[in-house]
Amino acid sequence: MITSFQLVDFKNFADETLRAGPFTVIVGANASGKSNIRDAFRFLHGIGRGYTLAEIIGGKYGAGGQVEWAPIRGAASELIRFGQSGFFLRVDLRLDGITAQYSIGVLYDGGSRSGFRVTVEELVFWSRCIYTSYPDEPDPVRDQDDDAHLLLRMEKTGEQRKYGHRIAVRPDQPALTQIREHKNVVRTHKDYVQLVIDTLAGIRFLDPMPDLMRKPAFPGQTVLGDNGENLPTVLQEICANPERGAVFYEWARELTPMDVANFDFPRDPITGLVQLVIGETNERKVSAYSASDGTLRFLAMLAALLGEHPTLHDRHVARLYVFEEIDNGIHPSRLRLLLDLIEGQTAKGGIQVITTTHSPDLLAMIGDDTFNNTSVVCRLPDTDDAVIRSVCELPDSEKLRHSQGLGRLHASGWMEDALVFTGEDEERVE
Ligand SMILES: Nc1ncnc2c1ncn2[C@@H]1O[C@H](COP(=O)(O)OP(=O)(O)O)[C@@H](O)[C@H]1O
Ligand SMILES: [Mg+2]
Incomplete structure (x- = not known):
């Protein structure tokens, strides 16, 4: 299961983190950035599928020209927050009881041959670093032939928590899907790497047409x-x-x-x-x-x-579904059943669902666990950046939810108001 997802300079997020649970609901006005979060998940999924950065971002086509992988929405350079030159994503995972963290930083250099390259990347399992991009040289190193490579430090297995050897990988593709083939990477590390790859490759997107x-x-x-x-x-x-x-x-x-x-x-x-x-x-x-x-x-x-939902390598890894506007075209009287189904299925642990919604009816009916995993995306006034906040952390949200219902709060714009208000508060304190 993905437990949190940090987006830095990705589209309209400067540095925001989505907290996720078995069933995560995202609300927010039009053009606030909800689908931008979906796009970031697609980027992760593209990594899991073993594509290069150019393919993940620009699409991959089969021999007959058929679309094997659709480009990520927006022009290539638009994945990066306007005015910046790269973005960074970090995802926290719970895989069969083990916590892991995967992060990747990507730079767009319009002039270079490949356009996009990985500048930092790291995989940590249970606070043990499996690999990290070479800390002294965060940028890919170029040799005489102008072939850049990203240097990685691998951790030694066993009791020693020191770094082992270093290996070089191509910076035009995430190291995650390159080192599983690498002869210098030990078997246990490859297993960890494969578990993360499978989790990312297992993400599914559903926007029914x-x-x-x-x-x-x-x-x-x-x-x-x-x-x-x-x-x-x-x-x-x-x-x-x-x-x-x-x-x-x-x-x-x-x-x-x-x-x-x-x-x-x-x-x-x-x-x-x-x-x-x-x-x-x-x-x-x-x-x-x-x-x-x-x-x-x-x-x-x-x-x-x-x-x-086949288990991955016999491990209990939940498959993530990212749904767009789950309430779309569905009568309010049926929403309750749909919600029961999703809350029931996700509670069993085999799948995880993240969805956006505009429906006050749906929000009015969500259970306590889902409420704790509901986030609002909002563009703050006078800036183009958006913030992501857990609704349960907004002041008095719990109390107001019980007195007024979350649907009413949503329809009245209370979440955004509360967020802007607390945002101003924080600024004043600073
Ligand atoms: N590279 C970028 N930098 C800053 N803002 C961006 C960038 N790309 C898209 N946006 C903003 O994101 C908005 C679209 O957000 P989107 O996630 O599609 O909205 P929704 O919440 O309706 O799904 C655009 O209107 C634009 O303001
Ligand atoms: Mg959208």
């Missing part, structure tokens, strides 16, 4: 796309497992507005693609083409929440 969910899917595609692609085959796989299928049907019947009796997954005899057909209790069959947007969104979320 009903039109894409309506499309038939290739048989065997069991990974739900970021926009809900492959919904038919993902649901087919869930339904094929009796236990999972039963839970899925139960939730689908509760959540979807019409009476779902069953799902069919007919295969087109010509194209071989799998179609989703929803059977209603009145025996009518509705293909995904004519299913409502709301129904499809629900199904995508169910697919994400109830799908298989």
